[in-house]
Amino acid sequence: MPTSAEPSANGPAAGPAAALDLRDVALAYDRVPVVEGVTASILPGRGVALVGPNGAGKSTLLRAVLGLVEVVRGSIAVLGRSPAAARGEVAYVPQADVLDAEFPVSALQVVLMGRYRRIGWLRRPGRADRAAAAQALEQVGLAALARRRFGALSGGQRQRVLLARAIAQEARLLLLDEPFNGVDATSQELLLAALARLRAGGAAVLLSTHDLALAHLACDQACLLNHHQFGFGPVGATLTPELLRATYGGRALGLSGDDLILMRP
Amino acid sequence: MRLLLDPFAVPFMRRALAEALLLGVLGGAVGVAVVLRRLAFYGEVLSHTVFPGVVLAAILGWPLPLGALVFALLTAALVAPLGASRRVGADASLAIVMTAMFAVGVALVSLRSTFATDLTLLLFGRLLAVGAGEVLLTAAVGAAVLVTLGLLSKELVLRAFDPGGAAALGYRTVALDLVLNLCVALVVVVALEAVGTMLVLAFLVIPAVAARLVTERIATMTLVACALGALGGWLGLAASFQASVRYGLRVGSAAAVVAVLVACFLACLALAPVLRRVRARAAGGARAAAAGRAA
Numbered sequence: 001m002p003t004s005a006e007p008s009a010n011g012p013a014a015g016p017a018a019a020l021d022l023r024d025v026a027l028a029y030d031r032v033p034v035v036e037g038v039t040a041s042i043l044p045g046r047g048v049a050l051v052g053p054n055g056a057g058k059s060t061l062l063r064a065v066l067g068l069v070e071v072v073r074g075s076i077a078v079l080g081r082s083p084a085a086a087r088g089e090v091a092y093v094p095q096a097d098v099l100d101a102e103f104p105v106s107a108l109q110v111v112l113m114g115r116y117r118r119i120g121w122l123r124r125p126g127r128a129d130r131a132a133a134a135q136a137l138e139q140v141g142l143a144a145l146a147r148r149r150f151g152a153l154s155g156g157q158r159q160r161v162l163l164a165r166a167i168a169q170e171a172r173l174l175l176l177d178e179p180f181n182g183v184d185a186t187s188q189e190l191l192l193a194a195l196a197r198l199r200a201g202g203a204a205v206l207l208s209t210h211d212l213a214l215a216h217l218a219c220d221q222a223c224l225l226n227h228h229q230f231g232f233g234p235v236g237a238t239l240t241p242e243l244l245r246a247t248y249g250g251r252a253l254g255l256s257g258d259d260l261i262l263m264r265p
Numbered sequence: 266m267r268l269l270l271d272p273f274a275v276p277f278m279r280r281a282l283a284e285a286l287l288l289g290v291l292g293g294a295v296g297v298a299v300v301l302r303r304l305a306f307y308g309e310v311l312s313h314t315v316f317p318g319v320v321l322a323a324i325l326g327w328p329l330p331l332g333a334l335v336f337a338l339l340t341a342a343l344v345a346p347l348g349a350s351r352r353v354g355a356d357a358s359l360a361i362v363m364t365a366m367f368a369v370g371v372a373l374v375s376l377r378s379t380f381a382t383d384l385t386l387l388l389f390g391r392l393l394a395v396g397a398g399e400v401l402l403t404a405a406v407g408a409a410v411l412v413t414l415g416l417l418s419k420e421l422v423l424r425a426f427d428p429g430g431a432a433a434l435g436y437r438t439v440a441l442d443l444v445l446n447l448c449v450a451l452v453v454v455v456a457l458e459a460v461g462t463m464l465v466l467a468f469l470v471i472p473a474v475a476a477r478l479v480t481e482r483i484a485t486m487t488l489v490a491c492a493l494g495a496l497g498g499w500l501g502l503a504a505s506f507q508a509s510v511r512y513g514l515r516v517g518s519a520a521a522v523v524a525v526l527v528a529c530f531l532a533c534l535a536l537a538p539v540l541r542r543v544r545a546r547a548a549g550g551a552r553a554a555a556a557g558r559a560a
Binding site for chain 2: 030066068084087088090091092094098099100103104105106110113116117119121122124125148149152165175
């Protein structure tokens, strides 16, 4: 379909420079509709927080940007190309605790995995790859633990290793699935600093989170999602009590006249 | 030492040793991939699904490994895509393929009544009667499998560690699974006549699991697994030979090899917590040194 291959060519708001452009996207898993009506775009250097309750379709949306979920309506353009064609330019950062903590790989080996597509089939990582991996670990404050087994690190350190893997990939769009879940304060700060540096370097960031404070710190835009899109725009104008109530339904609770909003994930 | 070397003065014992060492090293190396991908059950399944192939080959008058190969490849090809379906799941797809194929084998056997001797061979092999041609075939197939896995090692490790990340990077995980499945199937088939399904499974799983207990790197894990596999083959053969020559005890060579492998596994199991404590202390020391430097 030529329309889905180059939808940003005549896009109104996004323009051709968008790192990610979603147009009225509907997604299905095993033909069960999961997400509908998502329209959003991310420019290089910008960060979008994907906010919504558990089971809202946030992870499905991230997987769709990787081209791993069927788009049943609308279109997704990554750097002006189809998601499958742009995979090399997109880094995906999973939650650290979905990975086997007993697996015998070192932190540095995990970071090197971000270079594998660049290295290509049948070849070993070279000097440049090792340097890039070491530098990526340095950026998340883990240079001293490069040789430690991945599973022997704390949850926050593992999350930083996975971000370092994305840094080593030198991607132009980063997708992060709940990167702050169960992460200690030090790791949180180092993750935020690394994300800010990546954005300053021109990378676009899309991350899912439950934490509104971290959404404000890590991103300048937000997208509210609970199967449908409930809002998209600057964080301040989007993460409002009214829109959060609409997104979370009965799972949101306003305290002291909506000055403070509590949501159940 | 003479106890362990004397048995191999006889030519048939030398051939048996060569085959056992080859399969020990091959099983150890391929076993690392099997264990990291949690495919031990797949190995068990393969050892059953080759059964109808062997029966069919016996009926048709083919060489037995050829029949086994056909069904092993069929298993490998069926399991990878079926297991990738989220609704079926990897373990259920293995169980379905295994029971279906085993049932075919049972049905074929019940057509004929003269299979009894051939079937014990399938289970235990005949390591002491292995020919020079079989040893060469094992070496050739083993080399091909090791080269394939070696060339794809970084992708296979990534797929085993982080399947979602591998797919996100654009790797076709089903294709990688298929390659590994085929390699394991080839190892099972080439080892079948010599050592039987029980010992090939032991070679594929026990050394690698034992090695994983005492190592933290895949490279060292592979070396240790190969060494343990070879050690099991050598010591097991020597033990069964000495038991029968010196004490008149007829201990099957395959059973003796499995016993040595299990002993190695138990030793590693006992050693693992000790090593872990030593490593933790070393890491703590390094941390303290780094803190001292910083201060």
